[in-house]
Amino acid sequence: MKSEQNEQALLKGLANNDSRAIETIYKDNFSMVQAFVLNNNGSYDDARDVFQEAMIALYEKAQSESFVLTCQIKTYVYSICRRLWLKKLQQLGRFSNQVDNLDETVPVEEDLEIHEKRNAEFAIMDRAMKSLGEPCKSLLEGYYLKKMGMQELAAEFGYTNADNAKNQKYKCLMRLKKLFFSQYNIGD
Amino acid sequence: MDDIQLLASIESYLAGEMSPTEVSVFEALRKKTPEIDQMVVEHKLFQHQMEDYAATFNIKHTLHEVHNRLLENGDVNEGGELSTKAQVFQLWNRYKRVTAIAASVGGVIALVISGLVAYFSPVVNGNQIQQLSKDIEIIKRNQQYQGSLINEVKSKIPNGVTVISGGSGFLIDPKGFIITNAHVIKGTAAVVVDSKGKEYNASIVHIDTKKDLAILKINDEDFTPLKSLPYSIGKSNADLGDEIFTLGYPRNDIVYGVGYLASKTGFNGDSLSYQIQISANPGNSGGPVLNNNGEVIGVLSTRQAQADGVAFAVKSKNIFEFVNEAKESDTILENIKIPVHSSMKGTQRKQQISKVADCVFNVKAFSKK
Numbered sequence: 001m002k003s004e005q006n007e008q009a010l011l012k013g014l015a016n017n018d019s020r021a022i023e024t025i026y027k028d029n030f031s032m033v034q035a036f037v038l039n040n041n042g043s044y045d046d047a048r049d050v051f052q053e054a055m056i057a058l059y060e061k062a063q064s065e066s067f068v069l070t071c072q073i074k075t076y077v078y079s080i081c082r083r084l085w086l087k088k089l090q091q092l093g094r095f096s097n098q099v100d101n102l103d104e105t106v107p108v109e110e111d112l113e114i115h116e117k118r119n120a121e122f123a124i125m126d127r128a129m130k131s132l133g134e135p136c137k138s139l140l141e142g143y144y145l146k147k148m149g150m151q152e153l154a155a156e157f158g159y160t161n162a163d164n165a166k167n168q169k170y171k172c173l174m175r176l177k178k179l180f181f182s183q184y185n186i187g188d
Numbered sequence: 189m190d191d192i193q194l195l196a197s198i199e200s201y202l203a204g205e206m207s208p209t210e211v212s213v214f215e216a217l218r219k220k221t222p223e224i225d226q227m228v229v230e231h232k233l234f235q236h237q238m239e240d241y242a243a244t245f246n247i248k249h250t251l252h253e254v255h256n257r258l259l260e261n262g263d264v265n266e267g268g269e270l271s272t273k274a275q276v277f278q279l280w281n282r283y284k285r286v287t288a289i290a291a292s293v294g295g296v297i298a299l300v301i302s303g304l305v306a307y308f309s310p311v312v313n314g315n316q317i318q319q320l321s322k323d324i325e326i327i328k329r330n331q332q333y334q335g336s337l338i339n340e341v342k343s344k345i346p347n348g349v350t351v352i353s354g355g356s357g358f359l360i361d362p363k364g365f366i367i368t369n370a371h372v373i374k375g376t377a378a379v380v381v382d383s384k385g386k387e388y389n390a391s392i393v394h395i396d397t398k399k400d401l402a403i404l405k406i407n408d409e410d411f412t413p414l415k416s417l418p419y420s421i422g423k424s425n426a427d428l429g430d431e432i433f434t435l436g437y438p439r440n441d442i443v444y445g446v447g448y449l450a451s452k453t454g455f456n457g458d459s460l461s462y463q464i465q466i467s468a469n470p471g472n473s474g475g476p477v478l479n480n481n482g483e484v485i486g487v488l489s490t491r492q493a494q495a496d497g498v499a500f501a502v503k504s505k506n507i508f509e510f511v512n513e514a515k516e517s518d519t520i521l522e523n524i525k526i527p528v529h530s531s532m533k534g535t536q537r538k539q540q541i542s543k544v545a546d547c548v549f550n551v552k553a554f555s556k557k
Contacts, residue, residue, distance in 0.1 A: 017243075017246055017247055017250055019250050019253065019254055022250055022251065022254050023254050023257070023258065026251075026254050026255070026258060026264070027258060027263050027264075030258070030264055031264070031265075034264075034266075041424075041425070041427075042424065043423065043424050043425065043505070044266040045423065046424065048255060048266070052248070052251045052252075052255070055247075055251055056244060056247060056248065056251070059243075059247050060244075063243070092424075093481075118240060118244070121237060121240065121241075122240070122241055122244050122245075125237060125238070125241040126241070129241075144238050144241075144242050145242045145245050145246065147242075166196075167192065170192045170195050170196060171192065173195065174191060174192070174195060177230075177231075177234055180234065180237070181230070181234075184237075
């Protein structure tokens with residue numbers, strides 16, 4: 001079927017962080033999720049957060065090689081968002097208007113568990129990066145997030161040559177590792 | 189081998205950049221020293237974590253960009269005005285001339301009609317709603333009452349100026365940023381008094397009469413910034429029936445009041461505010477309205493004149509919008525951090541009150557000559 005191929009292509013695009021594919025998925029699904037959250041005691045900001053979280057969960061799933069989506073993207077995203085939002089409401093101690101159970105959903109508990117673990121790991125790394133201070137933070141961000149080369153980084157940060165920048169990078173990396181593992185091992 | 193060199197070789201080993209002889213030397217070293225073996229395993233794990241981090245970081249960034257782009261194009265709507273910029277432009281180009289003519293005709297008609305309406309219509313609705321700032325009369329009385337105090341401790345209100353308006357206000361940042369109602373601030377400068385009676389000089393940083401909110405900044409050497417604020421400012425809507433309480437200064441001493449959320453809209457269906465059932469008096473304006481979790485859900489602002497206990501509070505959501513708007517126009521506001529975590533969840537009301545009382549101020553506005 002054509003639409004199925006289409007969905008596969010979109011997911012592949014998502015896995016590669018292709019903004020056009022993301023835009024298409026966004027356009028097709030966002031208003032549905034927004035309506036759901038708004039109808040259940042949420043705000044526009046909540047809707048955006050929940051939807052983006054679901055997109056990240058889908059992205060993580062799409063990245064793994066063994067990935068097969070057994071339902072439509074729409075159903076999957078809705079199921080995740082629904083689960084996330086009801087959980088959030090529960091945490092806040094606020095009730096929801098009885099959510100009708102007529103909508104089609106798929107079980108997502110397992111996926112969410114994996115996603116939550118990655119979320120926690122992300123938070124640890126994020127905190128470690130943020131407590132690193134400058135210029136370490138920018139240097140490592142340049143190297144790992146923006147994937148800049150050593151030569152480029154040396155020029156941007158004003159090191160006399162790539163070797164010096166590399167040396168500095170290793171020093172920063174050691175500090176980051178220390179910060180990261182001090183949190184990460186506690187988490188285990 | 190020093191640490192940096194070791195790390196460098198582990199990285200190139202994991203990346204497969206070593207020559208076969210180097211690899212065999214390194215692997216022998218790994219076998220011999222368990223510490224290095226451990227480091228390699230650890231570094232592999234770390235690199236994997238870093239890759240995940242980078243991927244998530246980048247996808248978050250993309251999502252954010254996509255969201256904003258769609259919002260701009262009008263494909264996604266977040267309440268407020270429909271921002272269909274592209275379409276609007278097209279329509280504008282097509283109907284430029286017609287619009288211009290229509291606008292000028294409309295303008296003339298509107299002027300005539302509003303003139304007529306203003307001329308003929310009786311004054312309505314004047315006293316239905318009452319702002320809860322203290323008026324001059326009451327302040328005058330307060331000042332007489334304070335006369336004796338002023339002799340002992342010199343007031344920071346400059347000599348020769350009269351206090352024009354007053355009310356309550358509360359901290360939204362421990363560094364000394366206070367939020368209050370715009371109608372509390374009728375002068376050009378203010379003095380704030382804490383629950384122990386200590387006065388601090390404050391300047392007016394930003395006012396928005398439409399939202400009825402204002403920000404003051406304490407500029408006083410005597411003020412010691414707090415470590416953190418006990419309450420959070422709520423982002424989401426509160427529920428009907430939520431129990432609420434407020435602290436404010438209808439007198440020179442702090443006063444506690446309790447009530448409940450009566451309606452999700454304010455006077456005449458105003459969606460920017462809540463209706464609350466609470467006994468409020470002039471001077472309560474600008475005080476915080478908190479729920480049981482210690483979350484500020486609103487800023488007490490007005491009451492209905494003919495009804496008993498019916499008061500209105502500006503929704504706390506507006507504080508965020510207000511502060512963000514203010515940040516754009518004023519750089520000293522840049523490092524305002526609105527508290528989003530309440531440390532008072534589950535604590536007793538008496539404890540909550542004593543904590544909140546430290547952050548609620550009596551605001552007195554005056555005009556400098």
